[in-house]
Amino acid sequence: MSRMQTLGTTDYTQVMGILNVTPDSFSDGGRYTTLEEAVARAGAIDEVGADIIDVGGESTRPGADPVSVQEELERVLPVIEQITADPDIDALVSIDTYEPDVAEAALAAGADIVNDQNGLDNPEMQSLVATHGCKAVLMDAVNLPVDAGYNPKSDDIVVDVYERLQDRVERARVAGVSDDQLIIDPGIGFATGAEDDLELLARTGEFVDLGFPVLVGASRKSFTTEFVDLQPNERVAPSLAAHLVAAENGANIVRVHDVAETVAALRTAEALWSRQRTQ
Template structure:
């Protein structure tokens, strides 16, 4: 699958299903550390209608311990290989990593997308994705790993994120990464203060105006506690609301834990949006 086939602007927002093969992710850590459990979950994600499965081998939750390259590879590579070889799974495979060695091994194993939470900060990663012509999700984040007390210095968080994303895009292009390889992620939950995540989602159209596909990942994140306080596993409804708003305002992809619910909500909302006066 080429990069232009892996992701792009489509009439409908694509759903990226999260598959964390970690023991310590904030919402589902430890659920899919066994390869057999991860493959079973991948099939569920695919059957629920996800266009993309995003496999992560290192948690970015506050207080998470760093993971070595070897450890991350041991978690991710066998799962990618098994999913790619599974004839029943049709979804595109993405790997969530900022480590070039892990990204290269994932691509060798058959992944199509690299989801880089560090926004191609590493020149080796920029060189790798340019040479492999794969799709790359370029996320804005200045607080990785997440420090809960971190406060961004920005009067307008959306303008600041747009500026940083444009700088990251230019740096990637200078390294030979093509425009059609890039997907932008404003980094909901990373380097934002109270209310800022709501602002990022509400103004998704401003990220879309940069001219690249946009991914929004708000699934089960704690910013929704500013409205209704709930533990992560109970944040399905606020996550759906956030992703529907993002989709209406231009998000091409939403990254979610609750795939079936999101697909159903999105397809219903899209059918309603299509029936608005002047929509056709």
């Protein structure tokens, strides 16, 4: 059975490795801006166990400058074309975008998945996903582009996000997207402050009740500094802790910068959890 057929349904947590081909992403901006650097990075994270390589051409960090569709295409398409043509790379390829034109071109270039930070809110994106039949990550994000000062009041953030995701799923269904195409993402770091992010993470299991594979992306995000003051590229340990909690609570996929470390931590934890269940 292929990786696409088992996406989000394996008995282990799958790892989506982040490949930002941007000059200004909050953690790794500027590291993979040439085609050679990006393709080498893709090969490296595939080799250490990534199930998916998530290619992004626009930063969503607070205060990031928006880029044109043309510029985003120029950043991501050559990378996707080379990755998908490389017989040594087994990982699926995801395009991290909310622009339908970018998603369409990326799929034509060989991408397997659309990772839409805007939750398939755009009717053009809904139509594209429905027509193509590809997998799509539907993320909750009411704060996109990200405003660091945005702090909505919520009696229960998990209930609010759950209901928004449920609404987005229904709208996608009406547009012709089938349930087996969808993966949901509660959008940690996009609509809340640190306390709400921690709550979403601790209660990941409640999103499983929606009936779709769940993706969690907590890698190097600012809420991980609530307990220890670290710069983004120093946040490996708290990111691992966050993703282990997500996996234990039912996350099917985690989206990470530190692929080798995450794969090692997950496979070790899963072996221990399995032993605990049989005792």
